Amino acid sequence: MRRRRLLTGGAALAAAASLQPALTDTAQAASPATPLPSGAAVVTVLRRVADQWIGAHTDPGDNGWANATFFSGLLALQRLTGSPRYLAYARNWAEKHAYGLNGGVTTRHADNHNAGQAYLDLYEIEPEESKISAIEESLHRMVYTDQPDKNDDWWWDDALHMAMPPFARIGVLRGDPRYWQKLYALYDHTKRLEGGPGLYDAGTGLWYRDKRFLPGVPGGILSPAGKPVVWSRGNGWVAGGHAKTLKALPPAERHTGEYRDTLVRLVTAVAGIQRTDGFWNVNLADATHLPGPETSGTSFFLYGTSYAIRAGLVDRRTHLPVVARAWNGLVSTAVHPDGFLGYVQNVGDRPESSQPVTYDSTANFGVGAFLLAGTELARLVGP
Template identity: 40%
Template structure:
């Protein structure tokens, strides 16, 4: 009996080691390049309007998220064509947010993350001038309820922290916290963050008494992924002596602990985190954002390797095996919306209304997984 128990223990340890083992860096890079090439070939003109149910300019949030991912890919795989493609995008939009410098909409401001990153690579004032003017309008106002939906936290928060670092001006950090704190504690009457479940309601429409079909609160996968990614991208740049660094860090760690509990057995996450029966099934964009956050936490010594590395390995392997088509298209990406029922159906072959943001999330995840030791 002792022999059998020892054998089972050895098998368990060996299985766990295999589960934690990630592919080589070369193998991690391969699907990133493939998926990105698919998109760049499909959209050679970075300024071409996007036509779905109507025409939209290509500096909207969906495309801005793609460029976040492309810049992450460029850092680990510095091909000139990636840089040129991002610069072309900025130039074709005059380095200006959709709806101009007076916009307070976080979706419009998302492009600033890439504009600022490109400014840091070549200190050309036109790359940062308009996004600075746009965010300055928010900083110098009393209003603080702009982030009424949690996606906005990812769209805009990393812009504020980047500007604060570039200009060594803590006013950006203070306003960023005002906006974050209002969303967390006040938006929708009671705040959008559930302090016990450590997850976020997408907006006021989902604050209880709203319930999912199974009676649980509605925690939308991609929405929570946006917040986790925003916290990672903010903590990465925010000085550790900032008054609110500790709170952001605790929120990040608490969310990670909550999210690993609801990972599917196949490595993905469902679109509804607490109701797997409500449009249940594999979903790539939320899975990619969680993978990005966990991998970033591991790379920065914030998360426990024994606990989170197997989660990351499982999620990454699942996405590469199950979602990446042979031509680079990504499957199982939920289309735009704000809750589980939106953007359906989610399947391997279904093309979402926008292909860019799902790819951006995947590139963010893979670029961070690539750095894992």
């Protein structure tokens, strides 16, 4: 894989200092207190959204990253509700693909490992080794046999959601810390790009999608107003990946503290730039850059923040209004009466991707993000 060009000296310092002013410009005054829903009310909406998707998709679809994100959310809801319908739908999907991975067991691509999250969920419900043999062999190859010293596979921030949790969970399942060591090596490369600056902006706690968006890179991508591009869903993938990984890892694992602190920084940063309607801008650093509502990034921020509150990582009183605004904004703006979920930016890598985003724009991974978020919120607020 081609090595990345690193910024050094004055360019590195300029990059590190360039994002905060743009974020300050996007901050809004806090909206009036928003009531928290009950857990029962949240579950009612989640069921309506899940049922609408399942009813409209009798074929459960492929096992790519996008659809796997939907099944991650559906299985989170299944664990909360015990629904046999959701379990059967997910089981049928996994069996259709023989619990396999795109690219086979030799794949190193994080997107292809995302299906392994749902397979691990199904294994936990109904343990059968065949359900996780493909994801386990693929990760085992990366850890032990196929270029085990190669750690530059995760070059974009979405990869953290797709592949961090399977490494964490297989390590727990097999009692093998080598999976956690490999996880951190891959993560550290993405975060710091071998000494950086990496995709992580330490000054703000936010992440750039990939090296094309780093400030100071010749020909780098900026918004039409000349501001940095800090993609909402890209940061949402990061929040989701950290939350899922922390749920799996033992508290004493040597890197758990860093993952925890990084999630706290991200959750705290986005709390300060949430819109008054509960959503987040598709470009977190430029409120004028395609300023309409967007569901997928907002859902992942709701998920990560709800988890952080529930785990005691952030102040409950400070962050409960954030999740209340996000949930109520999503339900009142994006959820149709029949459960169709709108305002989802479809597949892409930046704010301009798959535009325009409208009331009738949806996608499987957006529904999955919403189900993950609502399930975490329901557990937080209780019955």
